[in-house]
Amino acid sequence: MSIQSSFFSADHDDDPYASSHAGERALNRAIVTAEISRSFEEYLEIFDRFYAEDIEVSSATSTGQIRGKKT
Numbered sequence: 001m002s003i004q005s006s007f008f009s010a011d012h013d014d015d016p017y018a019s020s021h022a023g024e025r026a027l028n029r030a031i032v033t034a035e036i037s038r039s040f041e042e043y044l045e046i047f048d049r050f051y052a053e054d055i056e057v058s059s060a061t062s063t064g065q066i067r068g069k070k071t
Contacts, residue, residue, distance in 0.1 A: 023050070026050075027046070027050045030046045030049070030050070031043075031046060034046060048069075051069070053068060053069050054067070054068055055067075055068065055069065056068075
């Protein structure tokens with residue numbers, strides 16, 4: 001399953017602020033339109049598409065941070 005069709009690319013924009021803003025809008029739209037009841041893999045695809053390899057993640061329920069994506 002691929003949800004790439006619901007994204008739009010901001011890579012062509014020469015203005016870094018506009019490009020960042022467009023990317024954030026695309027991420028937000030992807031999260032809102034994903035249907036976890038259909039498949040959690042959609043969320044994993046969003047994660048892979050929008051987050052860098054060196055991401056650091058933490059949560060209130062976890063004692064430590066997760067650093068980087070597993071390859």
